[in-house]
Each structure stands twice: as structure tokens, then as C-alpha cells.
Amino acid sequence: QITLKESGPTLVKPTQTLTLTCTFSGFSLSTYAEGVGWIRQPPGKALEWLGIIYWNDDKRYSPSLKNRLTITRDTSRNQVVLTITNMDPVDTATYYCAHRRFLGVPTTGAFDMWGQGTMVTVSS
Amino acid sequence: DIQMTQSPSSLSASVGDRVTITCQAGQDISNHLNWYQQKPGKAPRLLIYDASNLETEVPSRFSGSGSGTDFTFTISSLQPEDIATYFCQQCDNLPLTFGGGTRVEIK
Numbered sequence: 001q002i003t004l005k006e007s008g009p010t011l012v013k014p015t016q017t018l019t020l021t022c023t024f025s026g027f028s029l030s031t032y033a034e035g036v037g038w039i040r041q042p043p044g045k046a047l048e049w050l051g052i053i054y055w056n057d058d059k060r061y062s063p064s065l066k067n068r069l070t071i072t073r074d075t076s077r078n079q080v081v082l083t084i085t086n087m088d089p090v091d092t093a094t095y096y097c098a099h100r101r102f103l104g105v106p107t108t109g110a111f112d113m114w115g116q117g118t119m120v121t122v123s124s
Numbered sequence: 125d126i127q128m129t130q131s132p133s134s135l136s137a138s139v140g141d142r143v144t145i146t147c148q149a150g151q152d153i154s155n156h157l158n159w160y161q162q163k164p165g166k167a168p169r170l171l172i173y174d175a176s177n178l179e180t181e182v183p184s185r186f187s188g189s190g191s192g193t194d195f196t197f198t199i200s201s202l203q204p205e206d207i208a209t210y211f212c213q214q215c216d217n218l219p220l221t222f223g224g225g226t227r228v229e230i231k
């Protein structure tokens with residue numbers, strides 16, 4: 001059974017760096033085709049894909065946020081870390097990590113299991 | 125980026141009604157289209173992958189169809205527990221993109 005859970009601060013100030021940790025179980029990020037993605041959702045709005053890290057440590061990021069995003073992994077601890085620099089009030093959102101199911105296209109797929117999400121507010 | 129246009133943005137239907145949601149991709153994405161259900165305050169749940177494949181343990185009243193640029197999501201008989209927002213997502217190419225969502229309410 002795959003589970004994921006996000007953790008990190010609920011409040012950050014503008015210009016600060018946000019660091020969120022996704023702790024997962026039920027799979028190994030060292031196994032072929034596995035991946036963990038990050039998605040966010042501003043209050044009352046749609047989902048926005050942020051980035052993904054794959055079993056081979058390849059990472060891909062949303063072009064609109066690429067300069068601010070970093071995704072890393074710790075396979076021994078079953079964790080994935082998302083870092084976003086220079087936070088702004090428009091980054092206020094619920095942040096989700098999710099397990100990527102490989103569907104045939106190497107870099108994409110479906111998110112078949114999600115964490116509960118963590119709400120992050122950006123305010124001074 | 126591949127834009128995903130979902131419609132309607134909201135709908136109200138009676139229990140037992142057939143509900144249809146459409147999603148249009150900005151370019152041909154073959155069958156690389158997924159559907160999610162999100163209940164208030166909860167994380168999204170995968171319902172349909174690759175346009176028409178029902179996820180494990182998802183009730184059979186949910187279905188999906190389409191290919192290329194035009195896709196349809198259907199609830200054959202709306203139930204009270206189906207109150208949620210539904211999102212499509214293309215998985216043909218990066219960046220992954222989602223539709224704007226359809227809020228489904230009971231009339």
C-alpha cells in the first residue's frame with residue numbers, strides 16, 4: 001500500500017525559501033519507472049503541476065517556476081524534498097506530493113496516490 | 125504547454141441523472157488523459173487513466189472516452205457521494221497540465 005505525507009511550515013514570509021518534505025512508503029524511488037511529483041492548488045483554484053523526480057534521479061520542472069524550484073530525494077529515508085525560493089503571496093496554496101504511475105510515456109503518467117496536502121500561506 | 129479546457133465549470137444535477145464533462149486539449153494528446161475527483165478538503169483521487177481505463181475500486185458508473193483533442197467524462201447515475209470537483213490532466217508531454225475543474229452539485 002502506497003502512502004505519502006507532506007510536512008513543512010504552514011507560514012512563510014515573502015522572499016523566504018519554502019522547504020517541504022514528502023515522506024512515502026509502499027514503493028522505492030530507486031525502482032525502475034517510479035516517480036514522485038509535486039502539485040499545488042491555490043485556494044478555490046485549479047491544480048498546478050510543479051515538478052517531478054524519477055527513479056534515476058532525473059528531475060523535471062514547470063517552466064514557469066523552473067528558476068525557483070529544486071526537487072531532491074533521499075532514497076534511504078524514502079523522502080522527497082521540494083524547495084521553492086523567493087516565495088510570494090501568490091504562492092499561497094495547498095501543496096501535494098503524489099506517486100507517479102508510469103503509463104508508457106517516460107516522463108509523464110498519472111498520479112495514483114496523493115498525500116493529504118499541506119497548506120502554505122505566504123504573508124508578512 | 126498543452127492547454128486543457130474543461131467544461132462546464134460547474135453543474136447541478138439530480139440524483140440518478142447522467143452527468144457529462146468535457147475536456148479539450150490544445151493539441152493532439154492521443155489517449156494520454158486522466159480524470160480525478162476531488163472532494164472538499166481532500167486530495168484528488170485518480171478515477172480514469174489513459175482516457176478510458178477505470179482505476180481499481182472506482183465504481184463502474186464512472187467512465188471516460190475520447191482521443192486526440194476531445195475527451196468526455198461521464199457519471200451514468202449521479203449519487204450523493206459524487207459531489208466533488210473533477211479535473212482532467214494530460215500526460216502526453218511535460219509540463220503536465222490540468223483542466224480548470226468542474227464542480228458537480230446536487231440539485
